[in-house]
Amino acid sequence: MEASALAGRVRHIGRGLAVATAVGAAGGVAAAGYGLWEKNQFVLREENLPILPPGFGPIRVLHLSDIHFVPGQRRKADWLASLAGLKPDLVVNTGDNLSHVKAVEPLLESLRPLMTFPGVFVPGSNDYFAPRLKNPAAYFRGPSLRPKSPEKLDWPRLRSGFGMSGWVDLTNRCQSLILKGLRVDFSGVDDPHLRLERYAGWPRGTSGQDANPHLRVAVVHAPYQRVLDHFTGDGADLILAGHTHGGQICVPGYGALVANCDLPTWRAKGLNDWGRDGRTTPVNVSGGIGTSRFAPVRIACKPEAVLLTLTARP
Template identity: 65%
Template sequence: MAADSALGTALRSAAWIAGGTAAAGAAALGYASLIERNLFGVRTETVPVLPPGSAPLRVLHLSDIHFVPNQNIKTRWLQSLAELEPDLVVNTGDNLSHRDAVPPLLDALKPLLRFPGVYVPGSNDYYGPKLKSPFTYFTGPSKLSSEPPALPFGELFGAFEDAGWAGLTNRRDSMALGGVRLDFSGVDDPHLDRDVYPGFPEPAAEGTPALRIGVAHAPYQRVLNYFTDGGAELILAGHTHGGQVCVPFYGALVSNCDLPTWRAKGVSMWEHNGRKVPMNVSAGIGTSRFAPVRFACRPEAVLLTLTPRA
């Protein structure tokens, strides 16, 4: 009888533990899908990259919006970002997650389109997501599905261009801002192997303050090396979602590219051939509409204050 009693107690304890674990898992999933993915915030960084004597510049870095119609909380938050009064907006792609998202996304971005801006595309500007197991995200860089649904990227990018934002799809370009010439080099999405490094614009005239900025959606190492060897002084990218589902006090488990996971979010120094370049990787604003969860990785825009080098 004693043995039967002990066995019964053990079974009840195991059932209690299993039930508690399931409840905790359900609570975490509910938090990740209903709460954290809508806890939008602005990460602020100061990066000393401008020529000596320059006035500071405020750069708003947007990435991975993955917009779906009727995302009202996201819409209001995006509209509110104009209150930051950035000098420049840099959009590093993956704006869409639905074929009907362009008009409501443009409405959400309308207050920001009055500021100077540049953009590069991501795969989820060209193609929509398809339903698949979310666990494939943890098996390595994601692959484009066969016959992916096309998205109206031409309509979106046409509106960006009409507002004055410069497209950097395998292009280089320059603009004068705050007394500094900003020289950009941008690539099409490296995650789709569409990147063709265009180099940077020819050097500014002697005595002209200038800053070279490399812009890409996915921070694959080959592209970071192109920019670094080409003389970039700042690199901006997205794509990683910061890992999207992270381990508290540890960080990202995946970067969805060949970037080390500890670089999946934030400012770090990229080094190649003896040069070091500050790089900001955004954790992004949205998620695929088929995997609408974030855990220990809140959605973000990034406000970079560029200051003079020492």
């Protein structure tokens, strides 16, 4: 090949690579822009579950998770406050409320209308420690790890704020509440993502000893299989969890690519049955309301709260 022809071919290839790079960059910018928009497109997912004893219900449970609040998130704050208009019978908060050291007070203010209703809560790792900048590709290598020198968040202040409103702390604890005439027994654990879970069992007198109608609800932040196995085997009627963000960046028509725990990705969001030793328990995994402040995008995975309407078994 002559030198002039070779040089022309090299220039042609170079132009092709430049165009491909520019198209890829433009696509990346467009995806990032869409992800920034979608993270504020809050939705309410509604589910119906016939799990109550005959003659009881309906009981409306509002499930919140992974708010990851940052000061100045006015749209998120207004939407959270507006959920009080649903008038739930119970609010369940499954952790990761914070994404900034100064977020406690504005978060409590945004949740204040909801804290007029009965509630229960457990913490996630981002109630204890602030998120840190990391390579998103690391999530494909398995669940994220706690950083060696994490920035501590004011979990005691947040827990106190919830508690003073009447919400029940289920951190490695169990407790019963009466909802619309039905005794609901709760058992919760500290965050399994940090391996802090310790099982408290169910409130005394309910393990095969009480013939009165009741419902057993397990509350957990990260839905690791070992935890789902435990609560299913221990007789839970319902398990509520978060942590996964529904995958956060999903492929339309396929779903989540990661779950940030050992849960199969197709279970990263939604209501599914979990089986253990011949027994099944419905598990609701919230897709979450927020994101880490270092990865503030969502794609094909809108932020959600979940309203579960519990009705009597047929």
